[in-house]
Amino acid sequence: xxxxxxxxxxxxxxxxxxxxxxxxxxxxxxxxxxxxxxxxxxxxxxxxxxxxxxxxxxxxxxxxxxxxxxxxxxxxxxxxxxxxxxxxxxxxxxxxxxxxxxxxxxxxxxxxxx
Amino acid sequence: xxxxxxxxxxxxxxxxxxxxxxxxxxxxxxxxxxxxxxxxxxxxxxxxxxxxxxxxxxxxxxxxxxxxxxxxxxxxxxxxxxxxxxxxxxxxxxxxxxxxxxxxxxxxxxxxxxxxx
Numbered sequence: 524x525x526x527x528x529x530x531x532x533x534x535x536x537x538x539x540x541x542x543x544x545x546x547x548x549x550x551x552x553x554x555x556x557x558x559x560x561x562x563x564x565x566x567x568x569x570x571x572x573x574x575x576x577x578x579x580x581x582x583x584x585x586x587x588x589x590x591x592x593x594x595x596x597x598x599x600x601x602x603x604x605x606x607x608x609x610x611x612x613x614x615x616x617x618x619x620x621x622x623x624x625x626x627x628x629x630x631x632x633x634x635x636x637x
Numbered sequence: 638x639x640x641x642x643x644x645x646x647x648x649x650x651x652x653x654x655x656x657x658x659x660x661x662x663x664x665x666x667x668x669x670x671x672x673x674x675x676x677x678x679x680x681x682x683x684x685x686x687x688x689x690x691x692x693x694x695x696x697x698x699x700x701x702x703x704x705x706x707x708x709x710x711x712x713x714x715x716x717x718x719x720x721x722x723x724x725x726x727x728x729x730x731x732x733x734x735x736x737x738x739x740x741x742x743x744x745x746x747x748x749x750x751x752x753x754x
Contacts, residue, residue: 527679559745566641566727566745567680613679622670622729622736622743623693627679 525550527614529628536604537636544599544631546614554616556597557625558588562610570612573597574619584608609635639664641746643728649752650718658713658749662730666744669711671703672727674748680727686711687733715751723753 528547536542548554555574559567571582578590588599597614611632617625642661650656662669668687672680682695686705700716709730715722725748735741 557743564747566747567729568745569742572742615679620736622668622731622741623685624682624695625670625672625680625743627672627681629677629679 525616525626527616527626527628529612529614529631531631532629533632533634535634535636538606539603542599542601542604542608542633544612544614544633546597546599546628548595548597548614548616548626550595550616552619553592555619555622556588556590557615557617558582558586558597558599559613559615559627560610561613561630567613570599604633604635606635606637609633641728641730641744643726643746643749645749646747647750647752649754651754652718652720654718655714655716656718656751658726658728658751660711660713660728660730660746662709662711662728663744666730666732667709668731668733668736669705669709670729670731670743671711671713672729673697674725674727676724683713718753720753723751725750
């Protein structure tokens with residue numbers, strides 16, 4: 524079955540600390556991979572995406588993610604977290620060839636302590 | 638440049654009623670997808686419209702239906718509402734020719750929050 528697992532429901536970090544959010548997926552073939560962020564009362568904003576090529580992808584707001592095919596993982600990282608990064612983060616996968624039927628994980632809620 | 642706009646932002650219905658949610662895609666986009674996001678969950682794909690036809694559908698009953706108009710805007714209709722239909726309904730738009738070659742982006746609106754009592 525196709526699925527996305529985000530093992531951490533809540534994560535709390537101190538401002539300035541590094542961050543890693545985990546994402547594992549189960550899919551028939553190598554999918555398109557995405558990370559989205561959702562602030563309270565807002566829609567989803569794309570942070571970054573992986574389609575092919577370099578497995579380390581850079582996104583907006585200083586985020587990066589690394590695709591590891593052998594581990595079926597696509598973990599999101601940021602070297603230094605800002606208070607404004609507090610939000611909910613969603614990992615998603617979809618079939619190659621379009622933005623069809625994205626499958627989202629349940630999300631990780633990030634809290635940032637000053 | 639307006640992004641994806643959805644209306645209404647909030648609405649309350651009772652069980653058994655019907656609801657229509659509306660979405661205007663980002664300027665220049667021709668494909669609209671709808672997602673349901675229950676509280677504390679990730680979004681779930683409902684269906685996608687392109688060229689005024691439903692192209693893909695997720696695991697949702699026939700009570701969920703949609704439409705895409707010639708100007709690319711879209712509606713989501715839900716009949717015979719159940720308590721479990723309470724959720725944030727997200728509309729997302731994209732440009733098919735870019736999505737098909739792995740470029741472009743799926744843009745989301747802020748959603749319509751439906752409460753069923």
